[in-house]
Amino acid sequence: MASSSLSVVLLLCLAAAASAQISPTFYDASCPVALATIKSGVAAAVSSDPRMAASLLRLHFHDCFVQGCDASVLLAGNERNAFGNVGSLRGFDVIEKIKSDVERACKRVVSCADILAVAARDSVVVGGPSWTVSLGRRDSDTASETLANRDLPPPSLGVADLNTRFAAKGLNLTDMVALSGAHTIGRAQCRNFRSRLYNEANIDPDFATARMATCPQPLGSGDGNLAPLDATTPDTFNNDYFVNLKLNKGLLHSDQVLYAVAGGATEEIIDGFASNPDAFSNAFAAAMVKMGNISPLIFPQGLIRRTCSKTT
Numbered sequence: 001m002a003s004s005s006l007s008v009v010l011l012l013c014l015a016a017a018a019s020a021q022i023s024p025t026f027y028d029a030s031c032p033v034a035l036a037t038i039k040s041g042v043a044a045a046v047s048s049d050p051r052m053a054a055s056l057l058r059l060h061f062h063d064c065f066v067q068g069c070d071a072s073v074l075l076a077g078n079e080r081n082a083f084g085n086v087g088s089l090r091g092f093d094v095i096e097k098i099k100s101d102v103e104r105a106c107k108r109v110v111s112c113a114d115i116l117a118v119a120a121r122d123s124v125v126v127g128g129p130s131w132t133v134s135l136g137r138r139d140s141d142t143a144s145e146t147l148a149n150r151d152l153p154p155p156s157l158g159v160a161d162l163n164t165r166f167a168a169k170g171l172n173l174t175d176m177v178a179l180s181g182a183h184t185i186g187r188a189q190c191r192n193f194r195s196r197l198y199n200e201a202n203i204d205p206d207f208a209t210a211r212m213a214t215c216p217q218p219l220g221s222g223d224g225n226l227a228p229l230d231a232t233t234p235d236t237f238n239n240d241y242f243v244n245l246k247l248n249k250g251l252l253h254s255d256q257v258l259y260a261v262a263g264g265a266t267e268e269i270i271d272g273f274a275s276n277p278d279a280f281s282n283a284f285a286a287a288m289v290k291m292g293n294i295s296p297l298i299f300p301q302g303l304i305r306r307t308c309s310k311t312t
């Protein structure tokens with residue numbers, strides 16, 4: 001066989017092997033209860049704490065942006081100490097509880113990375129769009145605070161720098177705006193939006209005054225006080241986040257910069273999402289699939305952890 005056709009055959013085999021391993025039906029034979037177990041675990045957690053839906057969604061984002069979706073964010077220490085994570089990420093116990101339920105049914109079969117990807121989807125489904133999660137990601141045996149600080153976007157960034165961080169993960173401007181729509185649910189701490197309240201001009205005055213009441217100016221006071229990222233419907237997954245941006249009611253600097261000047265690239269995308277909820281739902285689902293596919297570890301890479309916070 002000519003060496004070129006041999007390499008074609010090899011490539012086809014490799015492609016077949018890879019696609020056989022990342023697929024929505026990955027656990028159908030090896031752990032048929034996996035998806036239902038994750039779904040009920042998420043539902044229980046969200047019913048006792050509605051904010052948990054937002055926290056699980058964010059956990060998946062912070063996992064995928066650092067070394068890919070490999071559950072590195074769940075390992076104790078390391079990434080969890082990075083700037084955007086420490087004192088902020090929530091939901092570790094929920095994932096650990098789901099993992100132990102899944103382990104009871106199927107020992108060392110389902111990865112923490114997959115559990116997180118499915119939990120993020122199931123968190124949004126109440127009121128928001130759904131999508132099919134491909135499975136077969138494996139877990140890392142490392143995590144890096146340095147990489148987390150390099151790759152996670154802080155809320156102080158402008159559009160160009162935000163775009164650079166997302167583009168580095170294969171996500172385009174439409175994906176970035178759609179994914180920012182995750183801020184239709186959840187809360188932020190005063191320390192992350194104080195400077196916007198007191199220093200920025202493109203903020204609705206009544207909105208600013210209302211937020212200032214629980215986020216006073218002196219540095220350090222009320223740092224941890226929470227405000228909803230979407231003041232209109234704080235716990236409902238809808239397109240109000242984009243409507244708010246058009247009214248200068250974005251909470252974070254990194255939210256409002258997406259709608260600064262009418263007619264810009266991100267502004268056009270936001271106009272579309274603000275006027276058409278289905279357009280947002282479809283773009284969000286597509287972008288979540290893309291984000292969930294960032295650099296997965298495929299067998300024989302990686303491992304299946306028994307406990308999500310440890311490599312053993």
Ligand code: HEM
Pocket residue numbers: 051053054055056057058061087088089090153154155156162179180182183185186187188189190192229252254
């Ligand atoms: C565009 C760049 C982004 C920046 C700069 C950013 C920044 C932030 C910040 C500062 C907070 C508040 C954290 C705190 O105060 O403790 C937050 C919360 C949140 N973020 Fe983002 N974020 C971005 C994109 C995303 C994406 C892509 C997602 C998911 C797809 C997401 C989902 C969330 C959720 C759901 C919350 C609320 C979490 C909770 O209530 O526990 N964010 N984000």
Ligand SMILES: *[C@@H]1O[C@H](CO)[C@@H](O)[C@H](O)[C@H]1NC(C)=O
Pocket residue numbers: 172173174175286287290
């Ligand atoms: C961005 O990616 C989405 C898929 O997530 C695709 O539909 C869209 O055409 C892309 N946009 C650009 C400008 O490449």
